[in-house]
Amino acid sequence: MDELKPMDAEQLREYGHQMVDFIADYYKNIESFPVRSQVQPGYLRELLPDSAPVRPESLQDVLDDIQSKILPGVTHWQSPEFFAYFPSNSSVAGFLGEMLSAGINMVGFSWITSPAATELEMIVLDWLAKALKLPDQFLSTGQGGGVIQGTASEAVLVVLLAARDQVLRRVGKDATGRLVVYCSDQTHSALQKACKIAGIYPENFRLLKTDSSTDYALSPESLSEAISRDIASGLIPFFFCATVGTTSSTAVDPLTELGKISNSNGLWFHIDAAYAGSACICPEFRHYIHGVEGANSFNMNAHKWFLTNFDCSALWVKDRSALVQSLSTNPEFLKNKASQDNKVVDYKDWQIPLGRRFSYVARRSLKLWMVLRLYGLENLQAYIRNHIELARKFEELVNLDSRFEVAAPRRFSLVCFRLVSARNDVEHANQLNRELLEAVNSTGNLFISHTVLSDKYVLRFAVGAPLTEERHVLEAWKTLQEKAALLLSELKESDANKVGWNLECEYLQYQVRGEVSVSNIHVMCRDERQCK
């Protein structure tokens, strides 16, 4: 074929088919790749030229490079053996939606710039709000409505800005230094970042402590005590964020009680259900967001566990005017009759991107719409239930093996677990689990991640990739068991070796803390008489 033109329908047809074939083959062979990329930092610079080509190259050459040079440096989030972090779903419907968005490439910042983009977004978010049984105040037919943000981090930032400006209009701009934000120590760090951006003083950011006695959920007492203390010292509490399904262990904050405290003190109450929100389309899991009636805003990520390709984070607010008052700008070059007559929603006033990222504004709705239509709520519910059932099976396997323990209650599709140490020593157990994590991830058979709960290093097994079936969970567990057995037997050997060792030796302490390997100790330790 001839050189590629910027816009040629027939070339798009041919090249598009070729690209779809490439992606379909990738999915077909995805299990042949190590799940976590095994390359070393800087690997790619050695493989690619120093500067861009002057003459055009062929698509085939590029695809060959993707196969041989790029894919080895990819961690395969769509692999059925991907159990790390939280899932980041891709799906055929989501992919088709993305493709269509890229094709039409409409830019819907104001209603007039693509009426369908804005109106579709409102409708699709009303659909999803109804599927989640959110209160009517979150629907666009009243004072509220939904908007699609890029990420949960952007969602919490825009509502924080809206809440900040709302309170500052009341108490005066000079009060910024007295504004206080509350959340639990399990809250995603996105809120802390949002506070930095919004100019909240770092000393007025309250990370309230949680522990295993409440399964890492925030206790209402600790919120009300903190608020009272701050009011007594002349500060202005104005924002509280609760989480349904925390990132570490999927803890669920008690929304109803926390909401009452938040409301009665005049705080903006935001609920972050980035991951677990998806599960709440199932009637049997809807109770996890019971209490959402009291919230000012609610957020869930369709791009995590809802078959919608990244990015697509759904945010609903009860009072859209608060967002608009905070985020709207009205430069001359964007003025138009529909907006000025106040007949339409201009989503540019509901979010951060202004200018550079216009191309993304109000166009993610296409893929969410396609996901909802091409799968239907029934299949989406079955999809969620299947993952939760697979996680329950994994939890059962962990419980059956006395070398392991479940480290926090499982609610959705995440299992927190760890290898138990025979020695009664937290640091030693942590080191053991760190080594197990690295050992299994280095096999390439599966990819899991970790967290720390009450100073304990805990492994996280999150089911949620669309291709994951029971056999993948069983395979993953087998690898985990094998690597655990290996580690425990090495440990026995090294315990035996240590008989002649001086346990005061500082290098041995390094090893126990995991800072050097056993073999290096012998090299590092100069006083051999003492140490072996």
Ligand SMILES: *Cc1c(COP(=O)(O)O)cnc(C)c1O
């Ligand atoms: C993943 C996650 C986030 C961050 O989501 P982004 O869309 O990547 O910003 C926030 N909160 C919770 C509870 C999460 O699990």
